[in-house]
Ligand SMILES: Nc1ncnc2c1ncn2[C@@H]1O[C@H](COP(=O)(O)OP(=O)(O)OP(=O)(O)O)[C@@H](O)[C@H]1O
C-alpha cells in the first residue's frame with residue numbers, strides 16, 4: 122500500500138513538473154535572488170534589465186525550439202545572429218537606409234536557415250552534423266566580411282529605437298514577444314505547425330499520413346534562421362556595434378532555454394510559451410549573477426548544470442510512468 | 443501441482459478507467475493458458491502487471507509461492523517471467539544479436555573484471571535464432587529485416603533468458619501460416635519442458651489448436667475459465683462478445699461485378715528494386731479486391747508504390763477513370779486515395795498526438811494547400827471528425843483528448859482506420875486492417891469495408907489471413923515474387939488453391 126502511495130506521488134510530480142516545471146524554476150530562481158540580494162530585485166530598473174537581457178535569448182530559443190521539435194538541433198543560431206549583425210552593420214555604415222538594412226539582414230538569416238535545411242534534406246545527415254559545419258562556416262564568413270574588425274557608427278535612429286522603451290517594456294522585448302505570438306499562432310492554429318509536431322513525433326507515420334517531410338524540415342530551418350536574423354538585429358542595436366565574434370556560444374543558451382522551457386529532446390513535444398519563460402530564465406540567471414557579482418565564467422557552469430538537470434528530470438518523469 | 447504464477451483479486455485503475463476489476467489468474471507448469479477478450483478488455487494490462495510495467499492498485503501476486511503486492515521489472519525477470527509485448531519492441535538501430543540481449547548482457551569474469559561474454563551471446567543467439575527459424579546472421583541490423591522476422595526476433599528474445607513463464611501478447615499478428623505453425627511447435631516443446639505459457643490472440647482457430655485452458659475477460663471483469671477442449675469456438679465468442687458472430691460479407695447487389703464500371707485501376711507498376719514487376723489490376727464498382735501471398739512477396743511494396751510512399755519506376759494509377767499523378771502520400775490523399783498501413787507503431791499512429799489529433803491529421807492535409815503548408819486548424823471540424831469516428835469505429839476511450847498510447851492495441855488500430863474514413867477517400871487500400879482487432883470488431887470492419895464498396899468506393903484488401911480474404915473479398919489476386927500469378931473469382935477460390943499459387947508449387 123505505502124509503495125503504491127509513493128508511486129502515485131511520483132506520478133503527480135510528473136504531471137506537475139510537465140505543467141508547471143518551467144515557471145516553477147523561474148519563481149525559484151527569483152526567490153533565491155531576492156533572498157541573496159533584495160536590492161537587486163526591488164528596484165525600478167530590475168525588470169527592464171532582466172527583460173532586456175532575455176530578448177536575444179528568447180528569439181534564438183524560439184528558432185531553436187523548432188529544430189528540436191523535429192528531433193533535430195540547430196547549432197548555427199548564434200553564428201547566424203552574429204553574421205546577420207555584421208551584414209546589416211556594414212550596410213548601414215555604407216549609407217543604406219536603416220529599414221532596408223534591417224529587412225535585408227533578417228532575410229539573410231532566412232537564407233542561412235534555408236541553406237541548413239537544404240543540406241539536411243539533400244544529405245540525410247543529422248542536423249547536428251550539418252549545423253555544426255555551417256556554424257563554423259558562418260563564423261568564418263563573419264571574420265572575412267568584417268576583416269576581423271568591430272563595425273560601429275550606425276545612424277542614431279537605429280540604436281535609439283532599439284534601446285527605447287514603451288512604458289517600462291524595452292522595444293527589443295516587444296519585438297521578441299511579437300515573434301513569439303506569431304509563432305504561437307503558427308504552432309497552435311496553422312496546419313503547417315501541426316504537421317511539424319507530427320513530423321517530430323514519428324517521421325514515418327507523418328509521411329504516410331501525407332506530411333511532406335522534406336518541405337516541412339526546410340520550413341523549420343527557415344524559421345530558425347529568420348529568428349536568428351531578428352536576434353542578430355536586436356543584438357546589434359543593444360550593443361551598438363558588430364563584433365566579429367558576436368553570438369559565439371549563444372546556441373548553448375538557446376538550447377538551454379528551449380529544453381528548460383519543456384521542449385522534449387526526443388521531438389514532437391513542447392510549447393512556445395514555455396520557451397519564452399525558458400528564455401526569461403536564462404536572462405534572469407545572467408542578471409542575477411551579475412547582480413551578485415559572480416564572474417561570467419561561473420554563469421556558464423550554472424547554465425550547463427541547468428541543462429543537464431532539467432533534461433534528467435524530464436527523462437525520469439517520462440520513464441517513471 | 444503448484445502454480446508458477448498466481449494473481450489474486452488484482453485491480454488496476456488508470457485515471458478515469460478501471461482497466462481490471464478484481465481479476466484472479468494462474469499459470470500452471472506445462473500449460474498454455476489463453477487470455478481472451480475484446481479490445482480493451484484488459485489482457486495486456488494484466489500481463490504488464492506480471493512483467494512489472496504497471497503496478498496494481500490492489501491485489502496480490504504469488505510467484506513460486508512468494509507473496510508480492512507489486513512487481514518491478516527486475517522481480518519479474520528474476521522469477522523467470524519473460525514477455526513478448528503486443529507492439530513490436532525490437533530496436534531498429536541495433537543488430538539482431540544486440541536486440542536479443544538488450545538490458546541483460548551476460549558477463550564473465552576475466553582476471554577479476556566483469557566483461558561482456560560475447561562468446562556466450564553468439565552461441566546462445568545462434569541457438570535461439572535457429573529455434574525460431576530466423577535464417578540470418580545475428581549481426582544483421584533489425585531495420586533490414588521484414589516485419590515477420592521482427593516478430594520472430596521478439597519470440598527469440600523471450601527465449602534467451604530460459605524463462606519458466608513466457609507471456610505471448612498477440613505474437614502471430616505479423617506471421618504467416620507456416621511461421622505460426624513453427625511457433626506452435628516451439629510452444630509444444632516448451633510445454634514438454636514444463637514451462638507455463640500465456641497466449642493472447644484474437645485468432646480463434648489458433649486458440650483451439652494450442653490452448654489448454656482459456657480465461658475470458660470482458661471490460662476488465664472476469665467472465666470465466668474453461669478447459670479449451672470442453673468449449674466450442676462459438677461458446678468462447680459468446681463468452682467474450684455476448685452475441686454470436688457468423689457469416690460472410692460478399693457482394694450481394696450485383697450478379698456480375700466484371701460488368702460494373704471500373705473505379706480504380708493500376709497499370710504496369712514496377713519498382714526499381716525489382717520487388718514489384720509490371721503489375722496491373724482493376725477494382726470494379728461494388729467489389730472488394732483481395733491480395734493474398736506470403737509475407738515478403740511484395741504486396742505491401744506494391745501498395746506503397748501505388749500510394750506514393752515509396753518510389754515507383756513506372757506505371758499509372760486511375761481513380762474513377764481519371765489519371766492520378768501520385769508521387770507522395772500527400773498527392774494520394776489529394777486524389778482521394780487512402781491506405782491503412784500494415785505496421786501500426788512505425789507508420790500508423792503519432793505517439794505524441796491525442797486520439798483527436800491522430801484522426802484529424804489526414805482530413806486536415808486533404809483540405810490544406812501548398813503541399814500541406816497552408817490552411818488553419820479548424821477546432822470545430824476537428825471535434826466533429828473525432829466524435830464521428832469514435833462512434834462509427836466504436837473506439838473505446840474515456841475522452842478523444844487522451845493520448846493515443848493510452849488505448850489498447852485494437853483500439854489504436856480503430857483510430858487509424860478512423861483517420862482514413864474521416865478523409866472521405868474514394869479508394870481505400872487496407873493492408874492487414876484487422877491486425878490485433880477482436881472478433882466482434884473484425885466483423886464490424888468487414889461490414890464497413892462492404893459499406894464503402896456498395897457506396898461506390900474502391901476497396902482493396904491485403905491480408906495474410908486466408909479465411910478473412912475468403913469471407914470478405916469478391917476476387918483474390920495471388921502475389922508471388924512481385925507479380926500477380928493468378929486471380930481467382932470468389933466462386934472458385936479455395937484456401938488450397940491460394941496456398942499452392944502463393945508458394946509456387
Ligand atoms: N497507460 C494507460 N493509461 C490509461 N488507460 C490505459 C492505459 N493502458 C491501458 N489503458 C486502458 O485500459 C483498458 C485495457 O487495456 P488493455 O491494453 O489491457 O486491453 P487489451 O485487452 O490488451 O486489448 P487489445 O486486444 O485491444 O490489445 C483500456 O480501456 C485502455 O484504454
Ligand SMILES: [Mg+2]
Nearest residue numbers: 486528850851
Ligand atoms: Mg492488448
